[in-house]
Amino acid sequence: MNGNKETTNSGSDHYFTAQPAAKSQPEQFTISVRGVELTLTSDRGVFSHGQLDDGTLRLLKKMELPEAGDFLDLGCGYGVIGLVAAELRPEARVTLVDINERATKLAADNAQANVISNVEVLTGDAPQVLGERHFDVVLCNPPIRVGKQKLYELIGDAAERLHPGGVLWMVIHTRQGAKSHLREMAPMFSECEIVSRKWGYRVFKCKKQSQEVD
Numbered sequence: 449m450n451g452n453k454e455t456t457n458s459g460s461d462h463y464f465t466a467q468p469a470a471k472s473q474p475e476q477f478t479i480s481v482r483g484v485e486l487t488l489t490s491d492r493g494v495f496s497h498g499q500l501d502d503g504t505l506r507l508l509k510k511m512e513l514p515e516a517g518d519f520l521d522l523g524c525g526y527g528v529i530g531l532v533a534a535e536l537r538p539e540a541r542v543t544l545v546d547i548n549e550r551a552t553k554l555a556a557d558n559a560q561a562n563v564i565s566n567v568e569v570l571t572g573d574a575p576q577v578l579g580e581r582h583f584d585v586v587l588c589n590p591p592i593r594v595g596k597q598k599l600y601e602l603i604g605d606a607a608e609r610l611h612p613g614g615v616l617w618m619v620i621h622t623r624q625g626a627k628s629h630l631r632e633m634a635p636m637f638s639e640c641e642i643v644s645r646k647w648g649y650r651v652f653k654c655k656k657q658s659q660e661v662d
């Protein structure tokens with residue numbers, strides 16, 4: 449297990465700042481998950497430098513994806529979740545968004561390097577830059593360190609962007625308050641369940657009410 453690299457090794461500079469101060473030090477690694485192999489570049493100042501985060505891996509293993517539709521990788525970092533989803537579902541359109549400019553530059557470059565074209569990458573505060581976009585699936589290893597208020601704003605906004613019957617998949621470590629976060633977020637959806645508990649990570653599946661029929 450590689451643990452959860454929450455900061456950027458440069459004092460108070462967090463991975464969720466728009467322009468990280470940490471000196472750039474790109475690092476490449478290869479991942480193989482669910483039959484998808486990608487060579488990805490990460491960097492200092494971006495979440496999980498130099499390796500796939502364990503929580504991200506738990507989410508990648510558990511997420512269920514429809515054959516097609518609109519997917520969102522909320523807080524994409526260097527892009528791993530959205531890019532795996534895009535490779536698994538070539539008929540889907542995948543939007544990757546992050547507030548960290550270094551992260552989204554990496555995500556776009558990683559898409560190009562792995563010849564993945566069914567993606568768009570947006571930079572900025574997700575609720576602001578997603579505009580009118582709506583999604584069938586939201587995938588998220590959330591930025592717990594932004595604080596509860598911002599975290600619940602991000603997840604609440606994502607919940608509102610789900611089409612009826614749409615699903616948000618999210619991973620949180622028990623140490624980061626997985627249980628209490630679930631309690632706060634569950635009312636934003638019609639149903640929420642824990643689909644996996646392993647290595648201290650909980651993977652949540654939260655569904656939006658399907659269209660009501662009279």
Ligand SMILES: C[S@@+](CC[C@H](N)C(=O)[O-])C[C@H]1O[C@@H](n2cnc3c(N)ncnc32)[C@H](O)[C@@H]1O
Nearest residue numbers: 464495504523524525546547548573574589591
């Ligand atoms: C825990 S990291 C996950 C990164 C990547 N998805 C992964 O699994 O390796 C959370 C990400 O959320 C991003 N983030 C924080 N606040 C955000 C916001 N307001 N809008 C969009 N992304 C944000 C951070 O910059 C960070 O890259």
